[in-house]
Amino acid sequence: MTTTLExxxxxxxxxxxxxQAVADRLAEEARTIRxxxxxxxxxxxxxxxxxxxxxxxxxxYTDEDGSRDKEINNLSHGDPFVEFYSQLNEIRDFHRRxxxxxxxxxxxxxxxxxxxxxxxxxxxxxxxxxEFHGRFFDLTQLHEQYLNLKGVKRILYLHxxxxxxxxxxxxxxxxxxxxxxxxxNLAEYLxxxxxxxxxxxxxxxxxxxxxxxxxxxxxxxxxxxxESGAAVEKSAGIWCDACEKAFTNENTYNSHLNxxxxxKAAAAKGTDGADSGVTKPVEAIENLKHKAIAEREFRIKKLxxxxxxxxxxxxxxxxxxxxxxxxxxxxxxxxxxxDTQVTLGATHLDDxxxxxxxxxxYNPLKLPLAWDGKPIPFWLYKLHGLGVEYTCEICGxxxxxxxxxFDKHFTEARHVHGLRCLGITNPTVFREITNIEEALAFxxxxxxxxxxxxxxxxxxxxxxxxxGNVMPEKVYYDLQKQGLL
Numbered sequence: 001m002t003t004t005l006e007x008x009x010x011x012x013x014x015x016x017x018x019x020q021a022v023a024d025r026l027a028e029e030a031r032t033i034r035x036x037x038x039x040x041x042x043x044x045x046x047x048x049x050x051x052x053x054x055x056x057x058x059x060x061y062t063d064e065d066g067s068r069d070k071e072i073n074n075l076s077h078g079d080p081f082v083e084f085y086s087q088l089n090e091i092r093d094f095h096r097r098x099x100x101x102x103x104x105x106x107x108x109x110x111x112x113x114x115x116x117x118x119x120x121x122x123x124x125x126x127x128x129x130x131e132f133h134g135r136f137f138d139l140t141q142l143h144e145q146y147l148n149l150k151g152v153k154r155i156l157y158l159h160x161x162x163x164x165x166x167x168x169x170x171x172x173x174x175x176x177x178x179x180x181x182x183x184x185n186l187a188e189y190l191x192x193x194x195x196x197x198x199x200x201x202x203x204x205x206x207x208x209x210x211x212x213x214x215x216x217x218x219x220x221x222x223x224x225x226x227e228s229g230a231a232v233e234k235s236a237g238i239w240c241d242a243c244e245k246a247f248t249n250e251n252t253y254n255s256h257l258n259x260x261x262x263x264k265a266a267a268a269k270g271t272d273g274a275d276s277g278v279t280k281p282v283e284a285i286e287n288l289k290h291k292a293i294a295e296r297e298f299r300i301k302k303l304x305x306x307x308x309x310x311x312x313x314x315x316x317x318x319x320x321x322x323x324x325x326x327x328x329x330x331x332x333x334x335x336x337x338x339d340t341q342v343t344l345g346a347t348h349l350d351d352x353x354x355x356x357x358x359x360x361x362y363n364p365l366k367l368p369l370a371w372d373g374k375p376i377p378f379w380l381y382k383l384h385g386l387g388v389e390y391t392c393e394i395c396g397x398x399x400x401x402x403x404x405x406f407d408k409h410f411t412e413a414r415h416v417h418g419l420r421c422l423g424i425t426n427p428t429v430f431r432e433i434t435n436i437e438e439a440l441a442f443x444x445x446x447x448x449x450x451x452x453x454x455x456x457x458x459x460x461x462x463x464x465x466x467x468g469n470v471m472p473e474k475v476y477y478d479l480q481k482q483g484l485l
Contacts, residue, residue, distance in 0.1 A: 026043065180296070393434055415427070
């Protein structure tokens with residue numbers, strides 16, 4: 001049996017080990033996003049453990065049952081050898097009953113352990129492939145759920161990423177139970193994504209802060225789209241408990257009582273169809289529904305603002321994947337798998353100072369990084385001309401690094417969309433043109449030449465020789481002067 005003083009000593013030792021473990025993790029420089037997430041989640045686990053053990057230690061010092069004072073009195077006023085041999089006998093008896101009991105080594109428990117070969121990290125199971133270890137959102141299922149809502153037009157996934165937090169234009173008449181379920185799923189996904197990607201930012205406190213901020217805004221009537229006087233229609237009516245439906249008109253309610261649907265619902269609930277209607281203020285019920293919907297919308301907006309960088313990265317990634325071929329997608333997946341294997345293999349190395357220095361990436365020229373996280377060779381950088389900037393005004397002054405990326409962008413969606421906005425439907429002819437004025441001028445010239453060619457063709461006079469051959473007038477006279485006719 002462990003004494004109270006020994007428990008206190010163990011807790012003090014564990015708290016010191018936890019502090020050292022947290023300091024060691026934070027001193028490490030994460031090379032990849034995956035390494036940073038593993039480190040942050042370990043530190044978050046240690047902090048939670050530190051908080052729980054601190055509470056236990058505080059309870060021991062409080063000594064509500066008086067066991068600590070009793071133990072101190074026995075050691076200070078009684079015979080110390082009696083107490084010593086009493087505890088020694090307890091220890092021997094414990095190990096006699098449990099001879100194979102392992103000894104808890106706190107130094108080994110909180111020391112960084114390299115993963116075993118073939119072991120899958122918690123981070124790998126935490127994110128989907130689209131999320132790429134927390135870099136991007138994966139809202140494909142929510143996009144499908146959004147398309148199934150009432151009164152929603154079918155839009156592409158990229159457009160959905162731009163509007164999923166804009167609720168002001170959504171008609172209030174269509175904000176039904178399915179819409180509330182969609183909002184709940186979206187809010188839960190964003191909250192889970194925040195907890196997974198930022199475990200050290202105290203996400204629970206952040207979400208509670210959003211709730212308090214919403215309550216204040218709701219009382220003041222300043223919630224966007226739900227201002228006072230506009231959110232709830234001031235109406236009162238009759239509530240049918242059997243059908244769980246509100247009626248604003250008494251005549252409509254009386255007609256509803258004679259319907260087969262109401263009679264079936266009343267029979268299923270075991271109530272009298274004529275007495276199942278109870279007059280209630282519909283305003284209070286609608287207000288609760290509207291408040292629940294407004295709270296979800298407010299929370300989604302705040303979470304989206306907090307993770308705006310991930311949202312923009314997701315849109316960029318979706319646009320990039322749309323321009324890739326199937327072969328390029330396969331090459332990207334293979335490179336990602338190889339990068340994961342290299343990262344797992346690197347963790348098996350010892351954490352010596354010399355090896356830490358070797359693992360640091362030396363990149364004084366700020367070269368682009370390859371798939372393995374290391375800078376590309378300088379000769380490859382010069383070969384592709386990645387240091388040369390090419391600006392395309394049609395693409396919104398987007399800068400392309402290198403001639404290869406610049407040549408490729410003329411067939412990409414961004415450039416084609418920019419030409420269509422200018423009224424140009426044939427992007428192949430406008431290759432190498434990046435200025436808006438030049439593109440418009442060249443388009444006008446093409447239209448003028450086409451009209452002139454049509455007019456010239458219409459004004460040609462046809463001549464016929466003695467053998468019945470038809471030819472233009474100019475050709476006819478030339479042949480006649482030469483004596484060929």
